[in-house]
Structure formats: C-alpha cells, structure tokens
Amino acid sequence: MTKEELWQSVLAQIQLNVSPANFATWFKNTKIVGVNGSSVIIGTPNAFSREWLEKKYGKTILKILRNLDTQIKKIEFQVISHKPLKNFAQKSVEYPDQLKFEEFYLDKKTNLNPKYTFENFVVGPFNELPHAAAWAVSENPGSVYNPLFIYGGVGLGKTHLIQALGNKVLENFPNKKVRYVSSERFTSEIINSIKNQTIDRFKRSYHQIDLLIIDDIQFLSGKEKTQEEFFHIFNSLYEANKQIILSSDRPPKAISALEERLRSRFEGGMIADISIPDFESRVAILKQKMQEKNIFFDDQILEYIAENIQSNIRELEGALNRLIIYQKINNQTVDLETAKKLLKRIIKPQAKRVSFQKVIDIVAEFYNLKSKDLFQKTRKQEIVRPRQIAMYLLREEVKLAFPTIGKKFGGKDHTTAIYAYEKIAKEIEENESFSEEINIIKERIYTL
Amino acid sequence: MAIEVLRENLKKGLQIVERITGKNLVLPILNNVYLKTEKNSLRLATTDLETAIYHWILAKTDKEQEITVPVKLFSNLLSFLSDQKINLEIKDKILILSGENYKTEIKGLDPKDFPIIPKIEKNEWIEIDPLSFTTSISQVIDFCSTTQVRPELTGVYFFFSEKNVKIVATDSFRLAEKTLNYQTSQGNLKEEKAFILPRSAAREITGIFNESGQKIKIFFTSNQVLVENYFFESETPQTQLISRLIEGEFPNYQDIIPKESKTEILADKSQFLNYLKAASIFAGRGNEVNLKVDAKDKRIEILTENTDVGSTQFTLPAKINGEKTKICFNYKFLLEGISKIKGDEIYIGLNGEDGPGLIKSQEDSSFLYILMPIKPT
Numbered sequence: 088m089t090k091e092e093l094w095q096s097v098l099a100q101i102q103l104n105v106s107p108a109n110f111a112t113w114f115k116n117t118k119i120v121g122v123n124g125s126s127v128i129i130g131t132p133n134a135f136s137r138e139w140l141e142k143k144y145g146k147t148i149l150k151i152l153r154n155l156d157t158q159i160k161k162i163e164f165q166v167i168s169h170k171p172l173k174n175f176a177q178k179s180v181e182y183p184d185q186l187k188f189e190e191f192y193l194d195k196k197t198n199l200n201p202k203y204t205f206e207n208f209v210v211g212p213f214n215e216l217p218h219a220a221a222w223a224v225s226e227n228p229g230s231v232y233n234p235l236f237i238y239g240g241v242g243l244g245k246t247h248l249i250q251a252l253g254n255k256v257l258e259n260f261p262n263k264k265v266r267y268v269s270s271e272r273f274t275s276e277i278i279n280s281i282k283n284q285t286i287d288r289f290k291r292s293y294h295q296i297d298l299l300i301i302d303d304i305q306f307l308s309g310k311e312k313t314q315e316e317f318f319h320i321f322n323s324l325y326e327a328n329k330q331i332i333l334s335s336d337r338p339p340k341a342i343s344a345l346e347e348r349l350r351s352r353f354e355g356g357m358i359a360d361i362s363i364p365d366f367e368s369r370v371a372i373l374k375q376k377m378q379e380k381n382i383f384f385d386d387q388i389l390e391y392i393a394e395n396i397q398s399n400i401r402e403l404e405g406a407l408n409r410l411i412i413y414q415k416i417n418n419q420t421v422d423l424e425t426a427k428k429l430l431k432r433i434i435k436p437q438a439k440r441v442s443f444q445k446v447i448d449i450v451a452e453f454y455n456l457k458s459k460d461l462f463q464k465t466r467k468q469e470i471v472r473p474r475q476i477a478m479y480l481l482r483e484e485v486k487l488a489f490p491t492i493g494k495k496f497g498g499k500d501h502t503t504a505i506y507a508y509e510k511i512a513k514e515i516e517e518n519e520s521f522s523e524e525i526n527i528i529k530e531r532i533y534t535l
Numbered sequence: 536m537a538i539e540v541l542r543e544n545l546k547k548g549l550q551i552v553e554r555i556t557g558k559n560l561v562l563p564i565l566n567n568v569y570l571k572t573e574k575n576s577l578r579l580a581t582t583d584l585e586t587a588i589y590h591w592i593l594a595k596t597d598k599e600q601e602i603t604v605p606v607k608l609f610s611n612l613l614s615f616l617s618d619q620k621i622n623l624e625i626k627d628k629i630l631i632l633s634g635e636n637y638k639t640e641i642k643g644l645d646p647k648d649f650p651i652i653p654k655i656e657k658n659e660w661i662e663i664d665p666l667s668f669t670t671s672i673s674q675v676i677d678f679c680s681t682t683q684v685r686p687e688l689t690g691v692y693f694f695f696s697e698k699n700v701k702i703v704a705t706d707s708f709r710l711a712e713k714t715l716n717y718q719t720s721q722g723n724l725k726e727e728k729a730f731i732l733p734r735s736a737a738r739e740i741t742g743i744f745n746e747s748g749q750k751i752k753i754f755f756t757s758n759q760v761l762v763e764n765y766f767f768e769s770e771t772p773q774t775q776l777i778s779r780l781i782e783g784e785f786p787n788y789q790d791i792i793p794k795e796s797k798t799e800i801l802a803d804k805s806q807f808l809n810y811l812k813a814a815s816i817f818a819g820r821g822n823e824v825n826l827k828v829d830a831k832d833k834r835i836e837i838l839t840e841n842t843d844v845g846s847t848q849f850t851l852p853a854k855i856n857g858e859k860t861k862i863c864f865n866y867k868f869l870l871e872g873i874s875k876i877k878g879d880e881i882y883i884g885l886n887g888e889d890g891p892g893l894i895k896s897q898e899d900s901s902f903l904y905i906l907m908p909i910k911p912t
Binding site: 108109111112133134135136137138139142143166168182184185186187188190191192195412413416 | 585652
C-alpha cells in the first residue's frame with residue numbers, strides 16, 4: 088500500500104467517527120509524508136492541527152494504522168509547508184496597464200520569468216520554424232542547433248520563445264544550470280566586474296552554465312570589450328557542448344559593428360526568424376490571451392482587432408486590455424461598434440505620415456552612423472550604401488519626388504536619386520536577407 | 536465557588552480577545568472565549584486557527600475551572616452592567632454571572648473541544664517600544680497584496696537586525712518600507728530574524744498593543760511568533776498574541792529601490808496632495824494622472840483627462856533636478872503612499888516613464904514608498 092492509499096483508508100475510517108465540521112477543520116491538507124521503519128510521519132498544514140491531531144486523534148489514528156499494517160508502532164506529527172499555487176499569468180484585471188516590479192516574478196537563480204511557457208505560446212506559420220527549433224533544443228540541449236539564433240521584429244514573441252525554452256529545459260532537466268540575461272545586463276555585469284576587479288569570478292560563473300540565453304544581442308554592437316569577453320565565454324561553452332541561445336531584432340549579417348569572428352559563430356548554428364503573424368494566427372493569439380484573462384469577446388470583435396493591428400503582438404494585447412477595462416468598469420458587454428470606438432486611438436490610420444528627418448535618423452542609427460554622416464560628400468562604401476537606402480525609403484515611404492531627394496542630399500542630380508532607388512529595389516528582389524534588413528528598418532520607421 | 540473580577544477589567548479583556556472571533560462558520564466553538572481560572576487570575580483565550588490571543592485579568596479564584604462561552608454575547612451583556620464587581624460561577628457547561636440585582640446563565644460548550652493553542656518556546660526574543668512599533672506597522676500594512684496569487688505578498692515582512700527592524704509590504708505594484716531604529720535594544724537575538732506575518736495578525740497587533748504603555752516583547756520560532764505585553768511594571772504577561780507565519784520567501788526587494796533617480800523633485804506635501812485630489816476628479820477609468828516635470832520650469836504639471844467629464848491641469852512650484860520627464864500613475868496608489876509620509880516636504884525621484892518612482896519625506900527617510908507607473912501608450 089502506498090502512503091497515499093494508507094492515509095486515504097485512515098481518513099475513510101476517521102470520518103465516520105467525527106463531525107463533518109471537525110473533519111473539515113482538522114484533516115484538511117493532512118497527509119503521510121514518510122514512513123521510517125516502524126514509525127509513520129503525518130504532515131499537518133499548521134501548528135493548530137498538529138496539536139489537535141496529536142492530542143485528540145493520535146491514539147485512534149495509530150490504531151487504524153496498526154490494523155492496516157502491523158509493522159507500524161509509532162506515529163509522529165509534523166507541520167509541513169505546502170507549495171503555493173504558481174499562477175503568474177494572472178494580472179490585475181482592474182488596472183491592466185499598471186506596471187509591476189518584474190523582478191519579483193523572476194526565478195532568482197535563472198532570471199527566467201515562469202509566466203513564459205510553450206503552453207501559452209501560439210504557433211502559426213509565422214513562427215513555426217523557430218518554435219520547432221526551440222522545442223528540439225529543449226529536449227536535447229547542447230546537441231542540436233547550437234547556437235540557436237532567433238530574430239524578428241519588436242513584439243513578435245522572441246523573448247517569450249527563448250524564455251519558454253529555458254523554462255522547458257529546467258522542467259526536463261532540473262539539474263541543468265540555466266541563465267537568462269539581456270545583453271544590456273550582460274554588458275553592465277562586465278563593466279562592473281572590470282571596475283571591481285572581479286572579472287575572473289564573472290567568467291567562472293558563466294563557464295558553469297549549461298544553457299545560456301542572451302536576449303537582444305544586437306545591443307552588443309559597438310561594445311568591443313563586451314564582445315571580446317562574450318567571445319571567450321561563447322567558445323568555452325560551445326566547446327563543452329553547452330547550449331547557447333541568442334535573440335536579436337535582425338539577422339547576424341545585419342548587426343553593425345559586430346566582430347567578424349562573433350558573426351561567424353552566430354551563423355554556425357541554426358538561424359530562425361519570426362515574421363509577422365498572419366491573420367489566423369493573430370486571431371488565435373487573441374483567443375489565447377482571452378483565455379488567460381478569463382474573459383470572452385465576440386469573434387467579430389477579435390477579427391476586427393486582428394485585421395487592424397498587424398505587426399505587433401504586444402499591441403494586440405493592448406487593444407484587448409482596453410476592451411477588458413471598459414467591460415469591467417461599465418459592466419456591459421462590448422459590441423463591435425463600441426470596440427471600434429474604443430480602439431480608435433490605438434488603430435492607426437493606414438497612411439501614417441513619415442517625415443524626412445525620421446527616415447534619415449532611423450537609417451543612420453541602424454547603421455551606427457550619425458544623421459549628418461549621410462550628407463557627407465564622400466564615396467566611402469559604409470556611407471554610400473546607407474545613403475542609397477535612405478533615398479530609396481524616402482521615395483518609397485515618404486513619396487518624395489526624385490529631384491527633391493537629390494536636392495536634399497547636397498544638391499545632387501535627380502538621376503543620382505533614381506539610380507539609388509533602382510539599385511536598392513533590384514537588390515531587395517534578389518537578396519532575401521537584404522530585403523529583411525530593409526523590412527526591419529521600415530518597421531522601425533513605423534513603430535518608433 | 537465563585538470567581539470575583541472587576542467588571543471594567545473583564546470588559547476590556549473580552550474586547551481584546553473577541554477581535555479575532557466570528558469569522559469561522561464551520562467550527563462554532565471558534566466563536567467562544569475559553570475561560571480558565573489560574574492562581575489569582577482568570578485567563579481568556581480565543582483563536583481563529585491562524586492567530587490566538589490570551590489575556591489575563593486579576594481575579595479572586597479558589598480552584599481550577601474552565602469553560603467556553605460565546606464571546607460576543609458575553610461582552611454584549613457586560614456593556615449593560617454597571618456593578619463594579621462581578622461574580623462568576625462555572626457549573627458544568629454553564630457560566631453563571633451574578634450581582635446585586637441580576638443573575639444570568641450563559642450556556643457554554645465543552646472546553647475539551649476548544650482547539651489546543653500551540654505552545655511557543657520562549658528562546659529568542661527582542662524588546663521593543665510598543666507605540667513606535669505599532670505605528671510603523673500601520674504605515675505599511677495597507678500595501679499588502681490582497682489577492683492570493685502570491686501568498687508571500689499577502690503579509691507584512693519583518694527583518695530584525697542588530698540596530699533596527701525593517702517593516703515592508705508590497706502588492707508588486709508598489710512597496711512601502713519603514714525602518715525603525717531601536718531606542719533601547721534589549722533582547723537575545725543571535726542572528727538576524729526575518730518573517731512574513733499575515734496581514735490580519737499584523738493589524739491585530741497594531742490594535743491590541745498600541746496602548747501597551749511600557750514595553751512589548753516579541754518571541755521568535757521557525758513557524759510562529761508571539762507578541763506579549765505586561766501588567767504594569769512586572770514580568771507577568773497580560774496579553775499574548777500568537778500567530779502563524781506565512782511560508783515562502785519574500786522577494787529580494789532591495790533591488791527595486793532606486794539608488795539614484797534621473798529626475799528629482801522637492802515639493803510641498805499638502806499642496807501636492809490637494810492638487811492631486813482635485814485632479815483625480817477628472818481621472819479616467821484607469822485612474823490615470825499624468826505628471827510633467829521639467830527642471831527649467833521649476834514646477835510640476837499635474838494633468839488628468841476624462842473623455843466624458845473633462846480635463847484639468849494644475850501646476851505646482853517645485854525644486855527639480857535632472858532630466859525632463861513625464862509619467863503616468865494610478866492616482867489612488869500615489870495618494871495612498873503620500874498620505875503615509877510624515878513631514879511637510881516630499882521628495883519624488885522619477886526614472887523615466889516606465890521606471891519606478893521613489894517617494895519619501897525630505898526630512899526623514901525612514902519611510903520609503905516605491906511605485907510603478909502605468910504603461911505609457
């Protein structure tokens with residue numbers, strides 16, 4: 088008989104001899120925690136029930152146990168801690184936009200947020216590949232797809248996916264040392280340990296990890312010392328068959344000011360991108376979110392949201408939250424008309440105005456240049472190319488005329504602008520990774 | 536034979552112990568007070584199975600007797616009596632009260648059925664000033680979490696160290712920390728002690744011990760804590776409160792207290808509160824109030840907007856250092872925190888539109904309030 092069955096039969100007999108109120112008060116959450124030779128240890132939820140069971144029911148319980156198993160000679164009582172339910176998905180329904188101390192929700196050892204799991208990650212054609220790769224890694228860390236490099240735009244679920252992967256590995260292999268770190272934090276750890284002369288300890292702590300997850304690796308761009316330290320950590324983990332997961336908003340090729348040796352390391356494993364979710368996936372995501380929040384809206388409303396918010400999952404959730412607040416406060420169900428009114432501010436009119444300066448600023452920032460660099464009179468390749476891209480985008484997105492574009496770039500001829508436009512347009516068609524690069528820039532122009 | 540007590544003492548005692556009764560509907564005996572005669576005293580006891588309270592009153596007794604009777608009824612009756620002295624008699628399961636002009640019989644329940652209150656080993660303890668201890672708890676207690684999602688946040692966290700005790704509560708949106716320095720440090724703590732006390736027990740402590748005049752002692756064990764006060768200038772306990780502790784680990788909250796802030800503001804507290812309350816009338820459904828701060832303007836703008844009602848803007852002169860910023864808070868959270876701050880001038884440290892804000896008194900930094908903003912849209 089197992090301990091559970093043993094206790095079950097004790098409870099079954101006791102319940103006949105005590106009042107339901109007493110039974111519910113004193114026997115709730117009790118169990119046998121262990122059998123130690125001839126003595127049985129009974130766990131109680133608090134000190135009150137320990138005292139009560141020991142003094143009032145001790146003899147009866149022992150008698151019943153001995154009838155079941157003559158080996159038992161003694162019982163002991165112990166207050167046991169029962170694990171609280173872990174339900175991190177719950178948010179304040181009253182104030183869904185209220186920020187909270189995220190640090191409280193992180194696992195202290197791994198830095199992972201337990202709310203991110205594969206179970207609440209919606210899979211669609213847009214993220215099938217990275218999901219499958221992440222899943223495979225979680226089953227067999229270190230031996231397939233190492234490093235796993237996941238990239239995609241803002242708010243498409245990169246962090247969710249790589250954290251879910253970390254949590255799954257912990258579930259599958261509780262003894263593995265997992266660490267999640269954002270590249271900003273990684274950088275500041277390095278800076279601090281150089282300052283405090285604890286760089287050796289820092290390195291050692293990283294060398295012991297079985298699964299290292301670094302989020303937003305593009306922020307290492309231009310930070311040479313950090314890149315160097317990271318390179319060594321990367322190599323030693325890689326050689327020891329430890330798994331490395333990286334995420335970025337762009338493919339390794341497009342990360343500027345990244346050492347060539349790191350770039351080639353990143354490209355050595357599996358690279359998977361998360362693209363923009365299709366309509367069906369967006370509806371599925373909304374449904375998933377509704378389920379988490381335990382609230383339900385009409386399909387029409389979901390389709391309306393999914394049709395109008397296309398490029399960002401976080402915004403989808405924001406729209407849903409807005410409807411939830413309305414429903415909570417006014418205590419009435421939201422219909423399609425109300426939803427349209429409520430979401431007017433979030434759903435941007437399709438033709439959003441983009442300024443000349445914005446295109447320049449974002450292109451320059453993307454290629455790690457200053458905005459004014461683009462106007463330099465130079466034929467240096469690292470300037471010429473971003474300049475051509477800026478011209479292309481000014482034509483394509485701002486709809487400026489070619490002569491205007493030429494004039495803005497220090498009185499260049501309109502043919503220069505046409506040449507740039509056609510060159511870039513052609514390359515986009517031919518080179519897929521370049522087209523992705525342009526998409527990322529476009530996305531930034533429209534989201535930032 | 537009779538037990539003789541002073542009515543005033545008995546009444547006060549019952550008022551103390553009845554605080555934790557009346558919540559349990561399953562076990563009727565939890566609505567009762569357990570009376571037990573001891574040498575020269577009558578002991579009252581109640582429990583709700585989380586917390587237990589003992590209270591002793593001086594009494595003339597002749598033998599050991601015990602009974603349990605409904606405490607609300609007992610205390611209700613006493614408030615109508617005017618005799619100075621009361622005679623009590625226990626006969627089987629009946630409590631008989633008698634005086635010059637009355638005789639009352641209260642039906643009781645068998646004391647054998649009363650829960651056994653766990654004993655506390657009085658090994659490690661600390662002595663503390665009751666008034667400052669209870670006021671410190673009152674400063675933070677409102678900020679405990681009220682949902683059961685994270686049980687460890689539903690209580691008040693205490694951290695006793697050599698020189699002071701830190702008393703902390705958070706609902707993960709905001710956090711309040713009070714540091715209380717010991718005036719006289721009496722006790723025998725071998726090491727630092729930390730525990731999470733259920734909010735209800737913390738509340739009872741503030742209610743019961745705030746008028747304890749002299750001193751109170753706190754005794755620590757691994758899963759319970761005992762607080763007691765004493766008969767005037769003696770070592771004889773008068774009231775004891777025993778509470779279970781909440782299991783789990785309190786978050787490493789020190790990490791979230793901003794060490795330095797990007798924008799620092801000094802402003803008049805009562806004026807700020809006043810404007811904030813006025814602005815709150817126009818706050819939208821999410822209770823949003825926006826603050827705009829720019830060092831060169833030397834003032835804070837307090838803005839609210841409600842699409843149905845209208846909008847408002849107040850400007851408050853302030854000393855400002857650091858970055859220009861704007862931030863959105865839940866005005867209720869802001870008001871609740873500021874109203875716990877003592878002193879005339881408040882310090883507000885802001886860290887961008889999605890970073891934590893730190894609020895404290897300019898003169899006294901023993902109380903800190905940290906609040907997260909509402910997500911900028």
